[in-house]
Amino acid sequence: MDTIPFNRPPQVGNEVFYIRRALKGHLAGDGPHSKLCENWFEERLRCYRALLTPSCTHALELAALLIDVRPGDEVIMPSYTFVSTANAFALRGATIVFVDVRADTMNIDEGLIEAAVTEATVAIVPVHYAGVSCEMDAVMSIADRYGLFVIEDAAQGMMSRYKGRFLGSIAHLAAYSFHETKNYTSGGEGGLLIVNDEQFSQRAEIFREKGTNRSQFFRGAVDKYSWVDIGSSYLPSELQAAYLWGQLQYVEKIKTDRLRAWQFYSEQLQPLAAAGKIELPKIPAVCEHNGHMFYVKVENLDERSRLIAYLKNEGIGAAFHYVPLHSSSAGLRFGRLSGEDVHTTSESERLVRLPLWFGISFSDLRKVTDAVFKFYQ
Template identity: 65%
Template sequence: MINFNIPPYTGNEEPYVIQAMRSPKISGDGSFGKQCQQWFETHLPCHKALLTPSCTAALEISAMLAGIAPGDEVIMPSYTFVSTANAFALRGANIVFVDVQQETMNIDAERVREAMTDKTKAIVVVHYAGVACDMDRIMAVAREQGVLVIEDAAQGMMGEYKGRALGTIGHLGTYSFHETKNYTSGGEGGLLIINDARFVEKAEVIREKGTNRSQFFRGQVDKYTWVDTGSSYLPGELQAAYLWGQLEKADEINQQRLGAWSCYWEKLQPLAEKHAFSLPMIPADCRHNGHMFYLKVANLEERQRLIGYLKDCGVMAVFHYVPLHSSPAGRKAGRFAGADRHTTRESERLLRLPLWYGIGEADIDVVAEAIERFFIAEA
């Protein structure tokens, strides 16, 4: 079976994890944690980068920093993972789901503008498949209305929009280091990216259980105490050590994934023209990161037949999100603003193919040949 995903592994992780295990400090913000955060602050760059146990945790901190309270409205795409909405629903927000662009599956900036009300507190964008949203238009809408922009760039590390790293354009950004992402910190993990300096101090307090412990360790206060609400949002040193082993090879991982993505494109593009299915579209002002290769077929029924056929051929392919506005919790937490022209239909057509760090051309050949046989049989 060709797996849909294999967690990235470089070989550098083991010695660093063992080193961390043998160190006198294995809780959060040890030497590896600080190295990782410095790497992001240098390479992105941003005002502050804070490792978290997950992207979900980073989104929850973002909701607190944004001051989300009951009755506030937060605009986001319905086509996203549940964590995007949960983080704000937990603060009592009313979630306002809007439609996506058919071509990229990213939030439609014009639909965001139409959904704005005097209760809107924040816009959350999701860079689907590591391909950037139309951030110029999103930021323009946010400035007009005086609201915050939070980038859910869970899939976006090493992706860019007009030369700027995803996660660094809005006021706040988040990354995921889950095992399905391009980089992992041992199966789970995340990053909070702070681009607005006014949020740095409060983010440290929230992350440290509501205390000013970070200031204490920098010698800025003579003792630390409880100063605000917060929670436990520090990952352990073993997670940071694992991640450091991947950051040292960040460019190598990125280039290999982009190569695999391009290989898929070269093999499937002629088939797509012949058999009338669609491939991903990358806007000219975006640099993607090879996170995902997908195709879109005619409808839900054809997708299910193709998934079954590929499984019989030893290929694990999967669908992605069920739109949140159609879920039981989504109907309770918010509403869909405007018409659902693309979200449901396009989500039902989309099929993700195997892609991971280290996948070879031989595996991609097997996938492409199976897809061709399926469409010949369907004709």
């Protein structure tokens, strides 16, 4: 086991209290802790609805259902993303149209989106990589011109902002992840569907409740509940919500701590960047990030492999990230690349993620930066 692991799930100390409280009562989905969490997000994001889900994958699948994706439709997204971003729409029969990323942020290149639009296009799915926002003004402008839906994959973006607005609050729909690798977790797995367009609010409830109007029944809006539409079981357990509620009490503390670690890496590794050995992350002026991850870019794939192996030998867990989806076997079956792959593959092969989690000590951070310097010496 690595002396300094790549990740440790965040714990603030009061999660067990809320889990024990939940164990005394309602355990299935939509219990009191679920409502507390959803109300918290609705107030913070100022969205129409915030609905907890078992994972971000499920939230994205709900979004695909809500915009009524069908076979023959096309959905635009970056190739550099996790498989769930594409799977949610491929499951509905859509063709995934992959677009190259920007070299500076690893986000979808907004300048290439319009060329990917066809008569079959129904949606754009920008992915906020590393908690740094895509150029959302440009994305929303294109969507408005062509009558497209926009779904933010903000899995890594909770508490980040674009021009002062929280990620997840800008597009028609959005999804957060509470997986244990994210800044905030609901006990290892979990997600959130964010509804910013009122037209989706009621159906989102129904789809999430197995196609029934059960939620309306419990609010007293109908006298009995029944099957009224398609749907599935997209409710997390109350234990997941209780764990998350414990973390929501300390959102700023967690964010501040992660930014502390991120800033340490940035400052300490600056000499290597100035010497041309590595490249550091770039944060656009209009973006406020959440310290989700810190990565460096090295010269090429061979150097990346050697650096990761060297760090492992030093007891440090480092990792690369996604293999571009357009070149994967499933990506070739369910999608196509629009334009050229100028940056996606070459930039992704250079990227190395360093250990970063809530509570990582300065001494551990120093060990990591010292090891990176030794590698280049």
